[in-house]
Amino acid sequence: MAESNTRIALITGASRGLGRSAALKLAEQGMDIILTYKDNGNKAQEVVHQITALGRKAVSLQLDVGDSGGFSAFAGRVKGALLDTWQRDQFDCLVNNAGTGLQAPFAETTEEQFDMLVDIHLKGTFFLTQKLLPLIRDGGRIVNISSGLARFSFPGYAAYAVMKGGIEVMTRYMAKELGPRGISVNTIAPGAIETDFGGGAVRDNAQVNAQIASITAMGRVGLPDDVGGAVAALLADGTHWISGQRIEVSGGMVL
Numbered sequence: 433m434a435e436s437n438t439r440i441a442l443i444t445g446a447s448r449g450l451g452r453s454a455a456l457k458l459a460e461q462g463m464d465i466i467l468t469y470k471d472n473g474n475k476a477q478e479v480v481h482q483i484t485a486l487g488r489k490a491v492s493l494q495l496d497v498g499d500s501g502g503f504s505a506f507a508g509r510v511k512g513a514l515l516d517t518w519q520r521d522q523f524d525c526l527v528n529n530a531g532t533g534l535q536a537p538f539a540e541t542t543e544e545q546f547d548m549l550v551d552i553h554l555k556g557t558f559f560l561t562q563k564l565l566p567l568i569r570d571g572g573r574i575v576n577i578s579s580g581l582a583r584f585s586f587p588g589y590a591a592y593a594v595m596k597g598g599i600e601v602m603t604r605y606m607a608k609e610l611g612p613r614g615i616s617v618n619t620i621a622p623g624a625i626e627t628d629f630g631g632g633a634v635r636d637n638a639q640v641n642a643q644i645a646s647i648t649a650m651g652r653v654g655l656p657d658d659v660g661g662a663v664a665a666l667l668a669d670g671t672h673w674i675s676g677q678r679i680e681v682s683g684g685m686v687l
Contacts, residue, residue: 440523441667442466442510442564444497445530447476449627450577453660454527455479459488461664466513466523468495468530491517497530497556498548503563510567522569525667528557528576538590546591553595558602571614573667576603578621578678584686596621600678607676616675620662623682625654649684658683 441458445451446467455465456479465483469476469492476492483490491513495506514520531553534545557576568574578600581593600619607617624644626635634640634653644653662681665671 438462438464438518439525440464440466440514440518440520441525441527442468442523443527443529444468444495444560445470446527447472447479447492450622450625450656450659450663451527451529452479453656454529454663455490455660456482456486457657457660457664458525458667459483459486459490461668462488463525463667464489464518466491466493466510468493468497470494470496470530489517495530497560498552500551500555500559503560506560507563507567510564514567522567523572524569525573525575526561526564526568527663527667528561528574530556531577534592535588536591537588541591549591549595553592554598554602557599561606565610568615571672573672574606574610574615574617575663575666576600576606576617576619578603578619580621580623580680580682580685582621583680603678604676611675616672618666618674618676619678620659620666621678621680621682622659623648623654623680623685625656625659627656644685647686648682649687652683654681654683 441463443451443455446455447469455467459465467476467479480490480492493509496502514523534549536545576599579596581589582596582600603617603619610617624634634644641653645651659681
């Protein structure tokens with residue numbers, strides 16, 4: 433049987449990048465993890481092994497957040513994993529992290545590109561959370577991932593930023609409507625981070641990296657652990673009274 437006080441977090445898109453960092457930081461904090469991946473099951477399994485090496489339990493499940501038709505079946509798999517691994521029927525924290533980027537001028541963004549982002553970021557977050565609500569315990573937590581681009585504007589990110597602006601509005605409504613169950617809901621909005629996101633430009637292009645560092649108060653671009661650590665801090669015991677908030681984790685970009 434699982435320890436009665438064991439907390440379980442479900443993190444989407446946790447085989448790499450920010451999701452992976454959040455999973456490991458939460459495991460270090462004593463949480464068990466259900467993590468999802470879209471295509472790379474081997475990478476997800478590596479994260480599972482890293483979590484178990486920390487003395488925690490972890491399960492990886494395949495999920496395409498852009499395919500809302502699969503959410504009911506996914507919720508069933510989550511329920512099965514909870515019963516098999518933890519002998520429980522609910523988890524504690526949901527981190528809606530999975531996503532994809534798009535860099536295209538406003539005038540050249542296609543309807544197909546826009547619809548793809550809607551399916552993944554807006555429709556995915558909205559309806560996946562809805563399907564998982566019966567599995568989230570009263571008093572639980574939800575963290576949605578936005579972007580600094582919902583506050584400041586860089587050419588080429590109009591469609592992506594529109595989705596993240598929607599995430600921030602959605603977060604406030606979730607917080608309002610789930611508050612009676614004691615569920616807090618917040619947004620974390622990362623700034624530019626050194627990952628493979630968006631083709632890895634921030635990580636791999638020295639000119640882009642330096643330009644972002646020059647407009648960031650802390651004098652550098654972000655690292656995955658900067659955001660993973662913030663997610664873990666927001667899900668720690670002392671922060672449950674924070675709800676409906678947007679917390680930017682950008683090192684002070686464009687202040």
